[in-house]
Amino acid sequence: MPEFRQLLEGYRRFRQGSYVEQRQRYDALANKGQAPKVLIIACSDSRVDPTRIFDAEPGQMFVIRNVANLVPPCDPDHSQHSTSAAIEYAVTQLKVHHVVVLGHARCGGIQASLDGTFEDARPGEGGFIGRWMEMIASARDTIRAAAAISPDIDAASALELAAIRMSLANLRSFPFVAQAEAAGELQLQGACFDIADGVLKVLNRETGLFEAVTMEWALDGPPS
Template structure:
């Protein structure tokens, strides 16, 4: 079981490499605290690291990760809500200017939802996942029905996009999010990263579709 040792080896490389290269930035962050302009809500999937996808430096992004990058609706039921707490902190305390819901292709949580992997499972056997993924149950059921009529539909890809749209709608149920957006101090964005292709698609306010971001390649060989 060498995985933890690999983490410690990675820390050694970080401490002698990247940390030294960005020492002034780390010192400034330690003294002044963080002031990121962006909150990214991403999936816990080990293949999807938003700091790598967006090539950011320490202190640029406030990141919360959960299964399938979901945002629950605002609920004041006195229960514990980790994702909601992170959103509240980012918007009301850090005063971020942007919130990005970052989904990804081939999402295991989305696939499990479609296939009913954890349906009605007891706690300890998947009950937590079942309750969490129930957030997208209406969209899942709609897409399941559509796939029965048209089997050529990529149901998983459709639900990945639907989940991002739902999370954006749920963000607006938080009063402090809705107020900041109405005031023009906060903008919400939906995006999807394709792991296999390396393509990032962003939800367009004009077309209502997820449009790929064009990248200008530079010939480094010449």
């Protein structure tokens, strides 16, 4: 199994290449700590690396990755909440200015939800995945019903976008997120990246539609 050796070879290239080229930036990050102004909530899918998609420099983005880029609702019980803890840290400690929920096309978690792949599965056989994807069960059932009536609907694409909208709504269930947004200190954005054609779509908050990024408005910022 040569995969770990390949990682070490990649590390050597990094140390001899980009690390050297950005040594001054790495030194500053080491001495002063991080101060990213953007939180990205992305999928764990190996094909969707937000630092590549946005051509980001080290220290520019705080990134959370999980199955299907989902945000759970605020639930301050005594369980352990990795995604919620990272959101809390980014918003209350790092004071990020933007939170971006970054979905993507051809998401395996979304397709598994539609297919019911891990429903009633036990831990070790997909049970943790099934439990996690229960968050979008309501949207999934609605889309399944619509697809049954109109088979030409792209159910996977519809659920990918619905999951982003749901995650944005769940973000606002955290009091510290809602307060920062109301104060104008934080903006929430939804976006979806298509692996096949490289197109990024951003949610227009006025129309509620996902619109493809063009070079014209990309330079002036996202739609309001």
